[in-house]
Amino acid sequence: AQSVTQLDSQVPVFEEAPVELRCNYSSSVSVYLFWYVQYPNQGLQLLLKYLSGSTLVESINGFEAEFNKSQTSFHLRKPSVHISDTAEYFCAVSDINTGFQKLVFGTGTRLLVSP
């Protein structure tokens, strides 16, 4: 069965510093990969996704993630964070060959941005 590992439960960082949130998945089969963001007391929102094509995908608010098949990783990065990026971030994976979408989520990484 698929599994997703987010090794860092919490990442503190200062405003305008770069950040990387790590995500590794277990399966060697073809997968789709996602990052979701959860702001305090809200539901999860899709941040970005990798389905095929370029291994580097970007979000509209400056985050990017790179699919690395050999390392089974999909790390999320941002070159300069803002206070408003404080949230919990979840990595998720889905096997391509299922007939419907069934995502497996990691345990989440809480990004804490301070002035």
Added chain:
Amino acid sequence: NAGVTQTPKFQVLKTGQSMTLQCAQDMNHNSMYWYRQDPGMGLRLIYYSASEGTTDKGEVPNGYNVSRLNKREFSLRLESAAPSQTSVYFCASSVTPGRDSYGYTFGSGTRLTVV
């Protein structure tokens, strides 16, 4: 507003009481899901419905039942609530897989406390 609507937003139950969490989506999505979110454990799938008329167990189904009432609605029932079911519950929906449509839409959650 299009999306996934969950009711209620908050609920306190006594041990042994029963209740139903409601979820409805107006995006004509085929698949619907119920997750619970607990600190340090991420999101765990309770039940899902790949299409109208079908339901299947997820990772943590014990103590829960579901009903896919129609294409729009997917309810989660706790027959005899236990303190271990204190959690935040999220409903999500998705379309049949298509390249650009991949990803879940989440509701805003139900915060349930069992005392």
